[in-house]
Amino acid sequence: xxxxxxxxxxxxxxxxxxxxxxxxxxxxxxxxxxxxxxxxxxxxxxxxxxxxxxxxxxxxxxxxxxxxxxxxxxxxxxxxxxxxxxxxxxxxxxxxxxxxxxxxxxxxxxxxxxxxxxxxxxxxxxxxxxxxxxxxxxxxxxxxxxxxxx
Amino acid sequence: xxxxxxxxxxxxxxxxxxxxxxxxxxxxxxxxxxxxxxxxxxxxxxxxxxxxxxxxxxxxxxxxxxxxxxxxxxxxxxxxxxxxxxxxxxxxxxxxxxxxxxxxxxxxxxxxxxxxxxxxxxxxxxxxxxxxxxxxxxxxxxxx
Amino acid sequence: xxxxxxxxxxxxxxxxxxxxxxxxxxxxxxxxxxxxxxxxxxxxxxxxxxxxxxxxxxxxxxxxxxxxxxxxxxxxxxxxxxxxxxxxxxxxxxxxxxxxxxxxxxxxxxxxxxxxxxxxxxxxxxxxxxxxxxxxxxxxxxxxxxxxxxxxxxxxxxxxxxxxxxxxxxxxxxxxxxxxxxxxxxxxxxxxxxxxxxxxxxxxxxxxxxxxxxxxxxxxxxxxxxxxxxxxxxxxxxxxxxxxxxxxxxxxxxxxxxxxxxxxxxxxxxxxxxxxxxxxxxxxxxxxxxxxxxxxxxxxxxxxxxxxxxxxxxxxxxxxxxxxxxxxxxxxxxxxxxxxxxxxxxxxxxxxxxxxxxxxxxxxxxxxxxxxxxxxxxxxxxxxxxxxxxxxxxxxxxxxxxxxxxxxxxxxxxxxxxxxxxxxxxxxxxxxxxxxxxxxxxxxxxxxxxxxxxxxxxxxxxxxxxxxxxxxxxxxxxxxxxxxxxxxxxxxxxxxxxxxxxxxxxxxxxxxxxxxxxxxxxxxxxxxxxxxxxxxxxxxxxxxxxxxxxxxxxxxxxxxxxxxxxxxxxxxxxxxxxxxxxxxxxxxxxxxxxxxxxxxxxxxxxxxxxxxxxxxxxxxxxxxxxxxxxxxxxxxxxxxxxxxxxxxxxxxxxxxxxxxxxxxxxxxxxxxxxxx
Numbered sequence: 007x008x009x010x011x012x013x014x015x016x017x018x019x020x021x022x023x024x025x026x027x028x029x030x031x032x033x034x035x036x037x038x039x040x041x042x043x044x045x046x047x048x049x050x051x052x053x054x055x056x057x058x059x060x061x062x063x064x065x066x067x068x069x070x071x072x073x074x075x076x077x078x079x080x081x082x083x084x085x086x087x088x089x090x091x092x093x094x095x096x097x098x099x100x101x102x103x104x105x106x107x108x109x110x111x112x113x114x115x116x117x118x119x120x121x122x123x124x125x126x127x128x129x130x131x132x133x134x135x136x137x138x139x140x141x142x143x144x145x146x147x148x149x150x151x152x153x154x155x156x
Numbered sequence: 157x158x159x160x161x162x163x164x165x166x167x168x169x170x171x172x173x174x175x176x177x178x179x180x181x182x183x184x185x186x187x188x189x190x191x192x193x194x195x196x197x198x199x200x201x202x203x204x205x206x207x208x209x210x211x212x213x214x215x216x217x218x219x220x221x222x223x224x225x226x227x228x229x230x231x232x233x234x235x236x237x238x239x240x241x242x243x244x245x246x247x248x249x250x251x252x253x254x255x256x257x258x259x260x261x262x263x264x265x266x267x268x269x270x271x272x273x274x275x276x277x278x279x280x281x282x283x284x285x286x287x288x289x290x291x292x293x294x295x296x297x298x299x300x
Numbered sequence: 301x302x303x304x305x306x307x308x309x310x311x312x313x314x315x316x317x318x319x320x321x322x323x324x325x326x327x328x329x330x331x332x333x334x335x336x337x338x339x340x341x342x343x344x345x346x347x348x349x350x351x352x353x354x355x356x357x358x359x360x361x362x363x364x365x366x367x368x369x370x371x372x373x374x375x376x377x378x379x380x381x382x383x384x385x386x387x388x389x390x391x392x393x394x395x396x397x398x399x400x401x402x403x404x405x406x407x408x409x410x411x412x413x414x415x416x417x418x419x420x421x422x423x424x425x426x427x428x429x430x431x432x433x434x435x436x437x438x439x440x441x442x443x444x445x446x447x448x449x450x451x452x453x454x455x456x457x458x459x460x461x462x463x464x465x466x467x468x469x470x471x472x473x474x475x476x477x478x479x480x481x482x483x484x485x486x487x488x489x490x491x492x493x494x495x496x497x498x499x500x501x502x503x504x505x506x507x508x509x510x511x512x513x514x515x516x517x518x519x520x521x522x523x524x525x526x527x528x529x530x531x532x533x534x535x536x537x538x539x540x541x542x543x544x545x546x547x548x549x550x551x552x553x554x555x556x557x558x559x560x561x562x563x564x565x566x567x568x569x570x571x572x573x574x575x576x577x578x579x580x581x582x583x584x585x586x587x588x589x590x591x592x593x594x595x596x597x598x599x600x601x602x603x604x605x606x607x608x609x610x611x612x613x614x615x616x617x618x619x620x621x622x623x624x625x626x627x628x629x630x631x632x633x634x635x636x637x638x639x640x641x642x643x644x645x646x647x648x649x650x651x652x653x654x655x656x657x658x659x660x661x662x663x664x665x666x667x668x669x670x671x672x673x674x675x676x677x678x679x680x681x682x683x684x685x686x687x688x689x690x691x692x693x694x695x696x697x698x699x700x701x702x703x704x705x706x707x708x709x710x711x712x713x714x715x716x717x718x719x720x721x722x723x724x725x726x727x728x729x730x731x732x733x734x735x736x737x738x739x740x741x742x743x744x745x746x747x748x749x750x751x752x753x754x755x756x757x758x759x760x761x762x763x764x765x766x767x768x769x770x771x772x773x774x775x776x777x778x779x780x781x782x783x784x785x786x787x788x789x790x791x792x793x794x795x796x797x798x799x800x801x802x803x804x805x806x807x808x809x810x811x812x813x814x815x816x817x818x819x820x821x822x823x824x825x826x827x828x829x830x831x832x833x834x835x836x837x838x839x840x841x842x843x844x845x846x847x848x849x850x851x852x853x854x855x856x857x858x859x860x861x862x863x864x865x866x867x868x869x870x871x872x873x874x875x876x877x878x879x880x881x882x883x884x885x886x887x888x889x890x891x892x893x894x895x896x897x898x899x900x901x902x903x904x905x906x907x908x909x910x911x912x913x914x915x916x917x918x919x920x921x922x923x924x925x926x927x928x929x930x931x932x933x934x935x936x937x938x939x940x941x942x943x944x945x946x947x948x949x950x951x952x953x954x955x956x957x958x959x960x961x962x963x964x965x966x967x968x969x970x971x972x973x974x975x976x
Contacts, residue, residue: 009765009780011721030590031559032598032636045718072623073909074927074939075959082937083909083927117895117909119806119929122625125649125658126694127803129628131819138810150843235351263351265378270346281349286358292346296339296354298407299378 017152020096021059023049028063034137035066035090038144046148057097061151062107064091066143068136073117086132088114088139092147094154110150114139160192160229160277161248169201179205189218196246198225208249215249224260227253231280235264239275251278259284267295327368327392328361339364339407341374352378360385367393367412369403381407389414395422396441398433411436419443421467425450426474428459440469448474448496458483458509460496483509507536516614517574518543522550532556545574548615560591562601565619574614582607586619586627600632609652626651626658640669640687657697659800664692675715683715686729690821694800696739702746702798704737708821712756724761731756733821735797747796754792754824758815760785775841782834783852785813791826798822807906808895809833809879812852828858833879844885851880877906889915906930920945938962 026043028036039061040050051058066088073083095107116135121128169183181203189196198220208215220227224240231237242257255261256272261282270284270292284292334340344358357373362383372387384404391398391414400414417433419441420426430446442464449459462479474496481489496506507524514520524538538550548569555562568583589601604619604627606612612622620627627650634643648660671685689709696703712729735750762783769778801820805811812833817825833852840846854876877897884892894910911925923943930936941959 008767008769010767012764012766012779013720029559029561030598031592032596032634033590037636045716046720070621071943072621072957073925073943074937074941075623083929115893116810117806117808120625121803122651122653123656124803125626125651126647126661126801127799127819129647129649130801131803131805134805134814134819146843153841153843231351233350237351263348265351266348266354268346268348279349280351281347283347284345286344291342291344291359292356294341294343294346294348294354294356296341296376296378298337298339299381 017046017048018154021048021151021154023051024059024061025051025054026061026063027054029065030063033063033066035140035143036063038140039063039147042144042148059097060093060095060107061147062093062095064093064109066090066140070118082120084118084120086116086118086135086139088116088136088143090114090143090147094151108154110147112143112146112150114143114146160194161251163192165189165191167201167203181205187220189220191248193228193230195228196220196225196244198222198244213249215247218244218246218248220244220246224258227255229277231263237275237280238262239273241273251276253277265297265299269293327370327390328363332363334363334365337365339376341376343374354378367391369405371403383407393435396420396435397422400433409436410438417443425452426467428465430465438469439466441467443467448476455485461487483511514616516616517545542615545569545572545615558591558593560589560593560599562587562589562591564588567615567617567619569615572614580607582611582615584611584617584619596636598632598634598636600630600634602628602630604628604650606650606652612652625653625655639671640667642667657701659694659701659703660697661692661801662695664690666690681715681717683713685711686714687711692800699739700741702737702739702741702744704735704798704800706733706735706800706821708733710756720764722761722763724759726760727756727758727815729756729758730754731824737798745795746798750796752792752794752797752824754789756815757788758785760813769838771838776846777839779837779839780834781836783813783832785831787815787827787829787831789824789827792824794823807876807879807897809850809852809881812854812876812879829854829856831855845883846885848881848883850882851878853878875901891915904930936963 024043026036026040030036043050054060069087069089070084071087073085075082089111090113091109091111093107093109096105098105116139118132118135167183167187167189169187170185171183173182173184174180175182183201183203185199187196187198187201189201196218199222201218201220204217204219206215206217207213221243224242225244227239227244227246229237239253239255239259239261241255241259243255245252245254247253253275254272255275258269259271259273260267260269261273261275261284268282268284271287271290273282273284275282284294286292332340340363341354341356341360343356343360346354346356348354354376355373356376360369360371360374362369362371362374362385368391369385370388370390371385374383374385376383382405384402386402389398389400389403391400391403391412396419398414398417398419400417402415403412404414405412412435414433416429416431418427418429419433426448428443428447428449430443432444433446434442434444436442443462443466444464446465447459447461448465449456451457451459459482460476460479461482462476464477465479466475466477467473468475475493476491476496477493479491479494480487481491494506507526509524510520510522512520519541520543521541522538524536527535527537529535533553533555535551535553540548540550542548546569548567550567551565553564565586565588566583567585568581570581571579572582584604584606586604587601588603589599591599593599606627611617612620612624616622629648629650630645631647632643632645635641643664643666645664645666646662647664648662649658651658666689668686668688670687672682673685675681675683687709688711689707691705691707693705694703708731710729710731712727714725714727714729716725717723718725731752731754733750733752735752737746737748737750740746740748760783762781765780766777769776799822802818802822803820805814805817805819807817811817812831817827831852831854833850835848835850837845838847856874856876859874877899879895879897881895882893886892891913892911893913894908896908897906898904898908899906905928907929909925909927911923913921913923915921921944924941925943926938926940928936928938939959939961941957943957
């Protein structure tokens with residue numbers, strides 16, 4: 007019924023080599039994006055140069071929205087809203103001025119049950135959920151880049 | 157300037173014709189008229205000599221046509237004024253020049269274009285009026 | 301790593317009125333571009349005398365290099381290079397647009413003066429009127445007997461009326477002399493002199509005031525003052541008047557240097573008139589910092605102290621959500637080498653309300669390393685040695701609580717193979733944990749020292765199938781992503797270990813493929829199970845998920861028979877609840893999402909939620925959701941909530957949440973904040 011194995015993320019050949027920058031250089035999302043890129047045979051440069059495109063992680067922010075509350079009004083369940091803003095600037099063709107970067111933004115949501123009696127355990131669970139959301143965010147950035155044209 | 161009017165008028169052209177009955181003298185093809193610092197260049201110039209009704213003085217009217225016809229004169233301060241248009245009417249005794257048909261008047265500090273422009277050679281004042289929806293355009297240069 | 305910048309949008313985020321920034325279009329669209337100093341005037345009538353004095357009237361339009369003027373009549377004196385115009389003056393340059401009755405301008409000293417003018421700044425909401433208005437190259441714009449406001453509308457909510465207002469030449473700063481700040485046309489503040497920001501540039505001065513009211517604090521007025529201390533440091537000082545409580549002072553200091561940035565927030569209310577019982581100050585301070593330094597180091601701090609448990613509910617703060625139950629106090633320093641990383645973290649919590657006091661972790665040290673290696677050299681099958689270790693010392697906060705030091709090591713080898721079409725991760729790990737526990741209460745099953753060694757074997761694979769489909773005549777990609785995992789961890793009785801940072805993880809669909817069912821390390825669930833799951837998505841051309849359905853379940857190959865408070869006795873049925881989740885985006889406004897964990901063996905729902913989300917625009921949305929949880933902090937919960945944040949009209953917004961507890965048939969809380 008028409009299904010076929012997903013082809014490689016054929017990143018346009020301009021994106022085979024790129025530099026990844028971020029305001030939080032060692033932040034978990036930036037590290038995961040670099041890892042995902044190298045696993046898909048992209049050469050991630052150590053230093054920025056205008057000949058190579060640049061992927062910049064602008065911000066990744068976790069917000070919470072209350073979904074349900076305990077009798078005493080304290081929060082029982084939250085909706086975690088993880089928002090990522092990133093920018094992709096293609097390499098400047100020789101002679102042309104540096105290109106305007108394209109901006110992208112997306113959100114991932116997860117439910118999370120809180121419990122004030124178990125603060126350390128719940129904060130550990132929150133870190134686990136955050137890491138899992140960052141894994142899928144890094145994967146989504148890669149899949150989005152496969153569709154971006156100059 | 158004023159003393160131009162006392163000067164003698166000379167007219168050159170390739171062809172001439174005269175209509176004595178109506179007292180109209182016509183000069184055709186590369187016509188040029190000069191009187192002191194005044195000079196007129198046009199394709200055709202008709203000179204209507206008439207008598208001013210109240211002063212009983214001789215008052216001629218020069219009607220020049222060209223693509224465009226051009227009138228030049230030096231002003232008191234020595235700068236030049238150039239009027240050009242499809243049709244120039246010069247009445248020396250009334251000190252009035254009227255240009256019409258994409259008329260343009262250029263002076264040292266300004267350039268005026270419009271449908272009809274009148275210029276008084278005595279007061280050195282020009283007035284431009286536009287008809288219906290077109291408008292008068294003036295470009296003023298800053299004082300050097 | 302620790303929770304990072306998880307600051308929250310406060311539930312009562314006021315809907316600050318955004319006056320749309322009007323941008324006026326040029327008066328004459330096809331105006332000739334004048335580059336030299338000439339002046340181009342079009343009119344019905346023009347006269348020039350002696351090439352010096354010119355008069356124009358009839359729809360006069362004057363254009364020069366920097367400005368455009370329309371008037372009924374205009375007189376120009378070339379020798380003095382001055383002109384003055386009368387009648388329906390409309391003046392425009394690239395930073396301002398003015399209507400006036402009279403204008404006098406001198407090109408020589410580059411100054412134009414206009415009488416009874418109304419002005420509008422370009423690309424900036426600032427506008428107002430002035431009896432006399434003067435534009436000069438050096439002095440900028442000066443307005444005598446004038447008004448300035450940034451809100452549109454005939455009678456703007458607030459405006460500044462002053463004998464003189466000067467807006468600097470670069471259009472960034474405004475100064476007002478003998479000024480009144482008027483609110484709904486009643487003067488509320490007189491200031492002999494003050495400056496205010498005109499453009500978006502960071503300029504010290506007052507920001508737009510916020511006015512609102514709430515059931516907790518009565519009428520609330522905030523007038524924030526922004527202080528641009530230095531290019532990389534600024535502060536916002538906000539007196540926050542509350543009719544029922546008094547005036548609170550909120551200050552936020554932000555700094556930025558190199559790759560480091562952070563902020564200090566301090567909210568202080570000297571005396572809360574609403575509280576008769578005690579009169580001590582109520583405050584909240586929060587210090588946040590994130591930064592990278594000398595290339596490989598990363599620092600992260602999020603520390604909050606608060607005066608009392610009800611501060612957030614009574615007064616509220618834009619740092620935290622009114623219903624937050626605990627606040628973070630964490631400091632972390634991390635080093636990232638090429639092959640190895642280490643993190644040192646200190647963590648505690650400010651728990652609000654009478655709950656079990658939580659453990660302080662002073663310190664928590666993580667060291668992890670990876671070393672890739674090639675397997676059978678010629679194949680490109682590459683594996684990776686992995687080493688993760690944690691040392692954590694849990695300090696009790698109450699004397700009947702156990703405290704412990706925990707050393708944990710997880711080492712082994714993994715083979716992560718991932719291509720877009722399929723992935724297979726196989727892991728062979730050995731986990732060893734050593735506990736030193738003291739202050740063990742009499743009769744408890746805990747022991748002084750514990751050693752726990754457990755191997756872990758995990759195979760997790762998946763295949764991605766795609767196909768292009770066409771629905772409602774646009775193209776989509778539909779995917780089918782089956783996944784399967786086998787996990788083996790032998791069983792071990794761990795009742796001699798206390799619970800420090802461990803609790804049962806949520807078993808929704810995302811949790812099915814984890815290698816642990818508990819957070820933290822104090823319990824390692826035994827496993828001899830395989831998990832199957834399948835997800836089908838529909839993605840539009842820009843990779844946006846339009847539809848997603850996932851379903852999966854864990855099949856247990858052997859049952860665990862250890863008795864432990866935390867282990868939910870799956871009383872030897874052979875499969876977990878079925879976990880399914882659905883997401884459907886009808887269009888960019890309507891979205892439906894639902895999750896369920898259904899126990900087929902005993903046919904009851906463990907947990908379910910369904911939500912319909914209507915996104916009015918970027919900021920405003922309404923959500924109706926129904927939630928059921930069979931066991932939340934050992935009580936069941938069934939609630940229907942309406943979450944809303946939308947503007948009723950340009951001045952009023954409804955931000956609130958109505959929760960109806962279906963179990964006890966009463967509304968737990970409704971929360972309303974209307975603001976102008």
